[in-house]
Every structure is written in structure tokens, then in C-alpha cells.
Amino acid sequence: MTDAKLLHGEPGRLRTLLHAALPAVPGVNRLPGVRKRSAAGFTGLAYARTNAVVERARVDAYAAVCGFPRRDVVPLTYPHLLAFPLHMAIMGDAAFPYAAIGMVHVENAITAHRAVRVGEALDVRTDVGPPRPHARGVLLDFTTTVTAAAEPAWESTSTYLRRGDSVDGEPTAGLEVPDPPSGGIQWRLPGDLGRTYASVSGDANPIHLHPLTARALGFPRQIAHGMWTLARSVAAIENRVPDAVTVEVAFKKPVLLPGTVAYAARRDQMGWTFAMTNPKDGAPHLLGRVSVGQDPRAASRR
Known part of the structure; x- marks a missing residue:
């Protein structure tokens, strides 16, 4: 090591x-x-x-x-x-x-x-x-x-x-969430969400803070932190998830702020699958799964 x-x-x-x-x-x-x-x-x-x-x-x-x-x-x-x-x-x-x-x-x-x-x-x-x-x-x-x-x-x-x-080797498949849930509840996200999350997380990447700093780095306006989208998704089912658990997510399209997202979660044999999407066209911002009822494992996907 x-x-x-x-x-x-x-x-x-x-x-x-x-x-x-x-x-x-x-x-x-x-x-x-x-x-x-x-x-x-x-x-x-x-x-x-x-x-x-x-x-x-x-x-x-x-x-x-x-x-x-x-x-x-x-x-x-x-x-x-x-x-x-x-x-x-x-x-x-x-x-x-x-x-x-x-x-x-x-x-x-x-x-x-x-x-x-x-x-x-x-x-x-x-x-x-x-x-x-x-x-x-x-x-x-x-x-x-x-x-x-x-x-x-x-x-x-x-x-x-x-x-x-790139480097030598064969690329491996990323996280797959077959048949993710769709629709669900809609959340309206304020324009200052990135600054608010940065104040508690310490992640003050300029792409999250202001339209001007986001545009300087190639975005039309500021975007939500990926870890906020993950946290908010877990919070929505927090009271149905045990303490010992594995959560895996893939970050897809960025969430522009201000904006509206749709969130849906569905229970299955493994635990839960969930998705945060664009309510206009269903394009995914985040896809995830929760594994419960199993021995906790190290969260490495190598």
C-alpha cells in the first residue's frame, strides 16, 4: 500500500x-x-x-x-x-x-x-x-x-x-441501471443552490457558483454539484434504507440552475433503483441503485 x-x-x-x-x-x-x-x-x-x-x-x-x-x-x-x-x-x-x-x-x-x-x-x-x-x-x-x-x-x-x-488496456463497462424508474416528483432548484451547497461542503468549483464563472468553463450557466444530486436522491428514501448499505450512482447530464428535475425511486429484490431526470424529455441527470440485505462490501468497481 x-x-x-x-x-x-x-x-x-x-x-x-x-x-x-x-x-x-x-x-x-x-x-x-x-x-x-x-x-x-x-x-x-x-x-x-x-x-x-x-x-x-x-x-x-x-x-x-x-x-x-x-x-x-x-x-x-x-x-x-x-x-x-x-x-x-x-x-x-x-x-x-x-x-x-x-x-x-x-x-x-x-x-x-x-x-x-x-x-x-x-x-x-x-x-x-x-x-x-x-x-x-x-x-x-x-x-x-x-x-x-x-x-x-x-x-x-x-x-x-x-x-x-488514454492508456493501454480495454475499457470496462460503467455502472448500468437497467429499466430505471421514470417520472415521479418534481423539485424546483434555485439558482443559488451551488453556492449554498459549496458553503457547507467546501466544494467551491466555479462551475457551480455563478453564470459568468460557469460560462468561462464551457457551461451555459451554473450547474448543481453531482454530490448534491446524489445526497438529495438518498435523502428522499433515507427512512427506508438501513445503516449498512451500498449506494452506486452514475452522473449523466448536468443539472442547470435554476431548473426543475424529476425524481423517482422503485423498490426491487436488491433494494432500490432511482433516477433524477429532466421532466421535459426524460433525459437522465443521475441513475442509481441501493443494495440492501447483503453483506456490506468495499465500494470499489475496479
Whole structure:
């Protein structure tokens, strides 16, 4: 296993994001400590945090934005917030061969082994291995393990697509959700949702914040965070999902803000399938499945 670089506490959110974005700035990307190494020979990188305390105020703020009830255990998707600074630290490390700007979050898988309590002190580690082939570039799997007293409590794999040159190998199929549910309830999403979610999550990517910053990066206007669409989808069935569970999603078309989405969920033999779609044409924004009644497994799809 790769030795992990240690982050002390949670680094400043803006500073971390800026550092991760610097390799995309012409000229600056040639400076020592910013200049990226070649992808050839990249074998992996890991960062870790110790004693990350789950704070009541932040959990409650996150729950309110994502539609979860206030409880003494955290929402299923909340530990991603503890891992996000590690994702940014990895992307900002000169040893990681790709700039953070241009990384597209395409899939996410979460396995909760048990409920995580508010007030718990947790150790968090994120590893990324060599890139995998994809038809449009490469895939990078950011695998996070959250432990308490050396026992795993929560795991996730966030898969990012980097468009461009690929690597040798045969691309593998992504997450498939056959016959996803359609229609369902409609949610009207405000234009400031990205800024609101950024304030509780620390993810202040400009594509989520304002029409001007989103257009500068190729979007007609700001878009919702993928992890918000996942969290809101899970919150809708939260009272019917056990503590030990696996949730897998594929992020499809972005959700433009302000906007309206349709959400539907259906119970099946494995657990649940769910979808967030465009109510005008049924185009999917997110497709997902929940596996219950089985032994929890690591959320890796390699």
C-alpha cells in the first residue's frame, strides 16, 4: 500500500481549491511545486487525515441543504465532506499527473458499514491508483476509507474522467441501471443552490457558483454539484434504507440552475433503483441503485 501524506486538520478550503487549480493556468503551471509530472509511470498517491471530528453544526447545515432530517447520526453521504480535502490535495500534488480543472466526476459508490455518529473522531484516507482506459480519455478512482478505532465505518470510490489521451488496456463497462424508474416528483432548484451547497461542503468549483464563472468553463450557466444530486436522491428514501448499505450512482447530464428535475425511486429484490431526470424529455441527470440485505462490501468497481 502506498504511504499516505498526512494533512493536519482540514486545510483552508479556498487555498486548497486554488492550489489544485494552478496547474491549469498557463505559465504558472511550469513553476516548481505546480508543474505536473508525466502520466507515464504514475503508480498512485495517497493522503490521509487523523482525528477528523464530526461536528454537529456542519452536519445539521449539510442535512438542511440536502433534505435529510436532523439526527444523531450523519447522513449516508456526509463523510464525503471529510474526504473532499484529500481529493483536492491529491489533485494539487505535483506527483498527480492531471490538473483538477477538467476532471469530471462520472460515478460514485458508497458503502456504509454502520452509522457514523455526530461527535465521532475519524481517520480518513484517500488513495488513487494508475489511470484506467476510457473511450474518451482515462478514469481515476479516488478510494476513501473512513475508520474509527482502526475499524472501517464507511468507504467510497469517486471515479473521475479526464478527457484526452488514454492508456493501454480495454475499457470496462460503467455502472448500468437497467429499466430505471421514470417520472415521479418534481423539485424546483434555485439558482443559488451551488453556492449554498459549496458553503457547507467546501466544494467551491466555479462551475457551480455563478453564470459568468460557469460560462468561462464551457457551461451555459451554473450547474448543481453531482454530490448534491446524489445526497438529495438518498435523502428522499433515507427512512427506508438501513445503516449498512451500498449506494452506486452514475452522473449523466448536468443539472442547470435554476431548473426543475424529476425524481423517482422503485423498490426491487436488491433494494432500490432511482433516477433524477429532466421532466421535459426524460433525459437522465443521475441513475442509481441501493443494495440492501447483503453483506456490506468495499465500494470499489475496479
